[in-house]
Amino acid sequence: MGQQIAMTPGFMVMLPWVKLPAQVSIGAFRFVPVDVDGAADVFGPEAAPLAMKAMRTHVDQGGKPITSCTVVLRPRSPVAWDVGRDHVDAAMRAAEILALCCLSEQQYFEGFFAAHLNAAMFFAIGMPLRQSEDISLSYPRRGMSLRVGGRTFSNTIFQQPPQVEGTRCDEVNARLLRALAKAKASGNPIWASLEAALQFFLLANAESMELNAGNCLLLSGVAFERLLGPPPNALELATAFAARWTRFPGHTLDAAKRVKPDHKPEWIAEQLTWRVHRKWMKELYEQRSVTAHGKERDHLSSNWVVGQHMVIAAFVFPLLLKVMLSDAGLYELTDNEEVDCEVVDDLLDSDWGNPKTGRQPAWPTIVGEARGAHGLRRAVERAMSEAGRHPK
Known part of the structure; x- marks a missing residue:
């Protein structure tokens, strides 16, 4: 004993x-x-x-x-x-x-x-x-x-x-915690949607050795469809996602450097008018379906490999939740979060680097420069506002 x-x-x-x-x-x-x-x-x-x-x-x-x-x-x-x-x-x-x-x-x-x-x-x-x-x-x-x-x-x-191994947590978003508590207390449907989605998102991002990248991608796709509402197909999920992003700037496929539409001629003209994030969500759900059902379709384009999908999904899922809470009046996006939403299309259409040659991904440069420009713009706006209130 x-x-x-x-x-x-x-x-x-x-x-x-x-x-x-x-x-x-x-x-x-x-x-x-x-x-x-x-x-x-x-x-x-x-x-x-x-x-x-x-x-x-x-x-x-x-x-x-x-x-x-x-x-x-x-x-x-x-x-x-x-x-x-x-x-x-x-x-x-x-x-x-x-x-x-x-x-x-x-x-x-x-x-x-x-x-x-x-x-x-x-x-x-x-x-x-x-x-x-x-x-x-x-x-x-x-x-x-x-x-x-x-x-x-x-x-x-x-x-x-x-x-x-080698992980650490430097920041907890307490504002997001409070927003979720309000959503739960008020019975906002966002809370029920998150409850349905959360374990899929976490399991997809546990980096577990028991799950390969394809299955993690499947779980990410399920997390998005649970958060946005179960769609009948990839097109509907992409449309629902794009509707949440309309207030942020971005660019369409016809202006994209690396992202191409699907191969069916009758789809090309329409998809060239899509914002890049809409095409990404469609492909994410299609990859989820390939893993679940095992059926590849030659007429669908594939602009991102599985590993890239995983990074983007991990980045965008919390942003999407914040945007949904913001739209419901429960959360206020910070300047950095606004910028992150604004550059999603740029990130999706960016150079992912090449480990073999040592070329680094453009991702941190895109985010850093956009945040810097946003901060400078806000500083100028504040200075002009103060000058207007306190003229010399």
Whole structure:
């Protein structure tokens, strides 16, 4: 038997693979970044020794115990760290919203030292803390579950998923969290659409070794169709997506450098009038259908490879959600988010670089220059406005 410890038993929930930059609240839960050595600040002096042992069962790829993580609290509980078994599922769903609001701030092709995120970082686990080091493990099975007893914290190890190596989270979009809370509280249909879409988006962006890129792309396509509303076909989904982007500038296929219409003569003239993002969404859904049904169609053009689709989908999905919330009066786009929406067509029609020759993607240059120009324009507008109010 494990060592007896004087404490009130409970059920802790944590995100072992990520330490948030600051604590955030989502519904009934608070996500608090914790250094393992400072666990007493969250768990109190009685529970901290056992909580530290529980945290240290999680090790990195080198086998070293984690030194920090994020702990989920339920402030309404008599003991905040005791989430309670009945609330674990709700805590897991809150962690999914947290993951979205962190992934929404991901920047791409920013270099080796830039923060990289994936959904696997935000996987939440629950562990009972009793009055000893003894633990029992429970694993879900189809139609049942598996329980493993006779284990202690000292002889149990959970290793970091390989795709979490080298990741970190520098920013949580708290404004998006608040907007989603308003959407949920008001019964706005955007919330129901996101609930239907979110797990598909997260699984597509978990960078799991068990899923190949084609299946991740399928999941991304499903996420978009759930968010926008199930369409009867690729054309309808592309039309629904384009309708959300009408207020942002862009360019059409006839002005595109690299994006071509489909090969059917009767479609070419019309598609040349489409904005580039509409063609991309049509192709994304068609790729989803190819993976699901296994039927290639020679008359359809393919302007992006699977890996490019994955980056674009990961970038655009949170933007689309923000635009939908903005249209509903629940969210105000920042200047950078406005620019990101404005350059989607440019990014889709850009040079993706060549790793063999060392040529870098044009993506960060396009985003950086557009944000710089936007910031300069806003500064000039503010200066002119102030001069108008305060004439010399």
